[in-house]
Amino acid sequence: MASALTPQAEDFPRWYQDVVAKAEMADNGPVRGTMVIRPYGYAIWERMQAEIDVRIKEAGAENAYFPLFIPESYLAREAQHVEGFSPELAVVTHAGGEVLAEPVVVRPTSETVFGEFMAKWIQSYRDLPLLLNQWANVVRWELRPRLFLRSSEFLWQEGHTAHDSYEDASAYVNGIHTNVYNDFLEKVLAMPTYLGIKPPSERFAGAINTMTCEGMMRDGKALQMATSHELGQNFAKAFDIKFQNKEGQSALCWTTSWGSSTRLVGGLIMAHGDDNGLIVPPHLAPTQVVVIAVREDDEVLAACNKIAAALKSAGVRVRIDNGGASFGRRVTDWEIKGVPIRVEVGPRDLAEGVVALVRRDSSEKVSISPDAVAASVPGILEQMQSQMYESQLARRNANTHDVKSIEEAMEASQTGFARLDWELVGPAGEAKLKTDAITVRCLQRRDGSMPVTDTEKDLICIVAKSY
């Protein structure tokens, strides 16, 4: 059967579009740059949300919900912030049949409105740290939209916290970056990342430091999977977020913000997908096993139901595909959707006392007794999860090149990442890289750990083309 997708090697962006469409992940919305997330894409996002949310709650933050509409004047209070976001704003000028006295913007991010209410709610050091998060939609007008990767509206979580000291703020946001984002990326998304801080030129508008997790896609480009910001006292000054300290004096808070979005779905597709479609890591997959009836036949369906029930009891997320289109067509569709394991149940196999078990990552097919499926599957899923991570790590390492000059970095960035001494780059180097759409993705220490500031000595940097 001919593949339904453009091969990656032929045209990676078109392969991506094909997967998004044929796996029924998302469609373009009617307003330019917006998207409709279809049930399969949304089920993946729901699993991401669940895994990230539990980690956020473990980190002590509580969910809340702040308004979609922000007075235009709020953004102007933090100079860098308004400069960074103004070009991307959507503005409501009319509501309830009348022209609004002050136009309101649709939130592009919510530091300003969180700041306003933190100032109201925080009185003393006893109210700190204040640890908040919200799951919400945000709007940043995109001129070159791409489903999941760059959409004018996207879904995300944004955490906002206030602390009584730089040290506490810094330690907290570092913990979020490491124990929420990177832990999720490694353990659930099976994706190794370069963890580091952004160079000053790439910081979030209004931040004193931005941390990032950079993933490598299969075309060698980078995708920023999540970012966490130390905001210093910039927003505390702009929104008057003060507290009475233990000595009874009034002091400014230190705030942070951190976010991850539906962009993660794009990263999932581009890191793990192959020419047959998506491959979803078992820990993430909304459907871990699909039990497919080769033919619609009572005996076959009974066997499918029995296997699915046993898998469900074993804690596996399972569904049954009992027909409709041809068997071959259905197999292709499940491959495109990247369900980790297929159990194919056919009358001839059943007569011999077996069913076929096929792994999506290796296409390895084994015959197994129907009664043995439920006992085998959990172990196979775990093995697949760790092998997917190992294979990503190997690919990433093989495509990251240590180089000694900007020129070599530019060459290496055509197919992967380059790593070089940060002092070899500097503002002039960054400008030169940008002539070929290459940027410094992050700064790291030589051992790969995350620096505290970009002023640390002896840092290295990762440079790449990016989404």
Add this chain to the structure above:
Amino acid sequence: MASALTPQAEDFPRWYQDVVAKAEMADNGPVRGTMVIRPYGYAIWERMQAEIDVRIKEAGAENAYFPLFIPESYLAREAQHVEGFSPELAVVTHAGGEVLAEPVVVRPTSETVFGEFMAKWIQSYRDLPLLLNQWANVVRWELRPRLFLRSSEFLWQEGHTAHDSYEDASAYVNGIHTNVYNDFLEKVLAMPTYLGIKPPSERFAGAINTMTCEGMMRDGKALQMATSHELGQNFAKAFDIKFQNKEGQSALCWTTSWGSSTRLVGGLIMAHGDDNGLIVPPHLAPTQVVVIAVREDDEVLAACNKIAAALKSAGVRVRIDNGGASFGRRVTDWEIKGVPIRVEVGPRDLAEGVVALVRRDSSEKVSISPDAVAASVPGILEQMQSQMYESQLARRNANTHDVKSIEEAMEASQTGFARLDWELVGPAGEAKLKTDAITVRCLQRRDGSMPVTDTEKDLICIVAKSY
């Protein structure tokens, strides 16, 4: 200690405002009519979402996400729909620094955009029914906003389905109304409702039939807790939602929509609250038990931790309050928040081998061995849940009066609900009721069941003032 709240009997709306503020449920947002849902209010909403979502999934619908922005022209395609929603729309006229060629509206509800994509995705009868739902924010500009009850932006779920026949559509949406909404209201929110259909004058804009669940608040007014709509073929015509039937002919679909929102939080407060604050039914409560250290003391804290761990093992949602403010102040705060059970752990009680267990609904206080708490609590929570429902039912029944005329209905509506023959009302009766802000909340059969249409003979109706 003086109560922190305005008594209900003195000023019910102010009591409501006080509870929302002092239980830290929500604040007014900076843009008129918007709200900030604070962590405690949001935790209650998250519990509502979880309970409703699992029921929606059991009914076979899948979650998706459709865009916030809808082209203005979409709304105009269904005449009644645009007429109903136009006065409440917020309109984006500028985005990305430019004037938009076509203004876009911020969704007030999403029938139109779901309709557009249903038309794309549905080809044949095999694609039906198409059962979708989304959790999202919507905007309807409010001139007289009230937190949770009427806010310009609110959170909700909206289900949208397409079917191959009137019968299938009708049966499905009836199932949603009964098995999702009413089941949730009765079993989780401990709230009996009058289940019925709206009179034609109160239908959703574009529907051929609207079902409702009407709850009675403690001031005798009605609150519409959730609504479900049969849209007939109105939206199928407007958006060309067609399918090829089994006979190979092209036919129009029948669609439905159904929604429940953060308004439920307002209903929870006004149905169950008393002069000491909120009372959250145990099945809903994000915190079912708070274990309070009377004093900060090592022995007390150790006992609190042990009790909380045992409760957690027993599947109870528990948290510890180990100090900060005075004991009395903390008790008042937990009462205002309506946590079902308090376990008070003090040094004197501990010396006698007991702790105090206090129910929020009855204020009954019993002494109990710390080791017996975890075994007792689940049963007490279940008992409290069913007693709260029974008490609501008794209050509602006592305040629903069977009457024989519009005049009597108007009198009964000053303090509760009136029930009378629908044929005694009619358009003239509705107009007269409205002179005192009274409306027909729903039509029912004499046995209290839900009619199929308002043209059935021998119907009765419930009339009341409402939120």
